[in-house]
Amino acid sequence: KQxxxxxxxxxxxxxxxxxxxxCSFTDSAIYNLQWFRQDPGKGLTSLLLxxxxxxxxxxxxxxxxxxxxxxxxxLYIAASQPGDSATYLCAVYSPLLYFGTGTxxxxxx
Amino acid sequence: GAVVSQxxxxxxxxxxxxxKIECRSxxxxxxxxxxxxxFPKQSLMLMATSNEGSKATYEQGVEKDKFLINHASLxxxxxxxTSAHPEDSSFYICSVPGGLAGGGDTQYFGPGTRLTVL
Numbered sequence: 179k180q181x182x183x184x185x186x187x188x189x190x191x192x193x194x195x196x197x198x199x200x201c202s203f204t205d206s207a208i209y210n211l212q213w214f215r216q217d218p219g220k221g222l223t224s225l226l227l228x229x230x231x232x233x234x235x236x237x238x239x240x241x242x243x244x245x246x247x248x249x250x251x252x253l254y255i256a257a258s259q260p261g262d263s264a265t266y267l268c269a270v271y272s273p274l275l276y277f278g279t280g281t282x283x284x285x286x287x
Numbered sequence: 288g289a290v291v292s293q294x295x296x297x298x299x300x301x302x303x304x305x306x307k308i309e310c311r312s313x314x315x316x317x318x319x320x321x322x323x324x325x326f327p328k329q330s331l332m333l334m335a336t337s338n339e340g341s342k343a344t345y346e347q348g349v350e351k352d353k354f355l356i357n358h359a360s361l362x363x364x365x366x367x368x369t370s371a372h373p374e375d376s377s378f379y380i381c382s383v384p385g386g387l388a389g390g391g392d393t394q395y396f397g398p399g400t401r402l403t404v405l
Contacts, residue, residue, distance in 0.1 A: 212394070221380055221399040222331075267330060275321065275382070275394055277331040 180205045182270055184278035191258055192286050199253040199281045201268035206246050208272040213242050213253050216265045258285045290314050291383050293397035301405055308366045308400045310381030316361035317383045325378040337364040371404040
């Protein structure tokens with residue numbers, strides 16, 4: 179069964195810093211990997227989707243990379259803002275969707 | 288993109304009662320829908336796969352007699368928590384695949400339902 183792990187579990191950074199969130203998965207046979215954002219008590223917002231054949235995807239200040247062979251993905255957030263504070267979840271689709279444990283991000287003004 | 292709705296968004300009930308949660312795919316028909324549960328400060332866990340016209344597939348450890356799933360149409364799946372207990376209090380989210388299953392499609396998530404059992 180696929181297992182997805184995210185490191186760190188929590189992260190606190192001052193505004194303006196660049197940061198990296200890590201996601202690892204045990205089974206490299208995936209169809210795609212998604213990064214989500216979840217605000218407290220709310221549902222999920224999809225940030226980026228990387229197909230298994232792709233290496234990275236970019237959207238604004240966000241860049242996600244995928245190394246399928248090593249079972250790793252990173253989410254890079256440039257010039258962090260207080261509004262980026264949320265929990266970030268990665269999920270792999272293989273063929274069901276398995277979620278990571280999440281990284282709680284706090285950006286301090 | 289697809290829009291998925293859930294109803295209700297929040298429900299509080301007494302222990303022992305049953306609660307029905309609806310998940311609707313508003314933009315397209317879905318033969319498959321997924322139900323997830325999220326306990327406080329934990330990640331989402333897949334509960335079951337809802338299949339239109341057939342029985343749902345439950346993940347290990349999820350009681351099918353307690354969490355009844357009905358996928359009666361291509362746009363509606365319902366999750367009924369029967370004889371709810373305080374430990375069933377959780378955030379329930381459904382999702383709809385955005386394309387052909389297994390074809391690298393994305394998932395569209397509902398806004399979630401917060402269930403509190405007193």
